[in-house]
Amino acid sequence: MMHAGFNLITGDPLRLGDAITYLESTVRPLAESQPGSLGVSLYAVPELGLAVLETFWRSGDDLQDSDYALAGSRSEAARRAAGTVTVEHYSVPVFEQLRPVIAGAGVRVTRMDVATSSIEDAVEVFGDTEVPWLAEEAGCSSVLFLVDRGSGRAIGETVWKDARALAASRSAAAAERVRAAGTAGCVIRAVQEGTLILSSARK
Numbered sequence: 001m002m003h004a005g006f007n008l009i010t011g012d013p014l015r016l017g018d019a020i021t022y023l024e025s026t027v028r029p030l031a032e033s034q035p036g037s038l039g040v041s042l043y044a045v046p047e048l049g050l051a052v053l054e055t056f057w058r059s060g061d062d063l064q065d066s067d068y069a070l071a072g073s074r075s076e077a078a079r080r081a082a083g084t085v086t087v088e089h090y091s092v093p094v095f096e097q098l099r100p101v102i103a104g105a106g107v108r109v110t111r112m113d114v115a116t117s118s119i120e121d122a123v124e125v126f127g128d129t130e131v132p133w134l135a136e137e138a139g140c141s142s143v144l145f146l147v148d149r150g151s152g153r154a155i156g157e158t159v160w161k162d163a164r165a166l167a168a169s170r171s172a173a174a175a176e177r178v179r180a181a182g183t184a185g186c187v188i189r190a191v192q193e194g195t196l197i198l199s200s201a202r203k
Helices: 016-032 060-080 116-135 163-168 170-184
Strands: 003-010 037-045 050-057 084-097 106-114 140-147 153-160 186-199
Touching: 003 060, 016 037, 016 050, 016 060, 016 186, 050 060, 050 186, 060 084, 084 116, 084 153, 106 116, 106 163, 106 170, 116 140, 116 153, 116 170, 153 186, 163 170, 170 186
Parallel strands: none
Antiparallel strands: 003 050, 003 084, 037 050, 037 186, 084 140, 106 153, 106 186, 140 153
């Protein structure tokens, strides 16, 4: 099963651009050159000084091994942003690319908690119900569900054609989010939107 590293950089909004440039020019090729790499994705919320680099891997072992190779460059990115970096590990049971994903796309990330005993139910709901629903929504480009099976932390991530499509989806997505969370037994912790800088992620 695919795995992902979720690298969250928070820093000074005025210095985030330098960190993003470094992530694009140095960290991306380094990550993509590692054994088992399935690409990377980078999105940002510049006004909040927030950037997230997701790295995708063929296995959990590849993800673990990549931590050693990327540790120094992650720290350098945080230094350039005058901020901090935190790293989370997830498996990725749902990854559907519905349409081409391009720079400038809108990204919506929903953080959830799931009882560890209900994780498979949540995966089933997301894959069998949410993906088909999103596939019918105008402007939705890709859908991911990331889960830490040990802690029950989960992330639902959707990518939309552009900022306009992201904004237009908010009302319907909010209603569907509540419905799906109730069905899957999830507790929604946070919803955040950003802008895609780049993506080379693939199955």
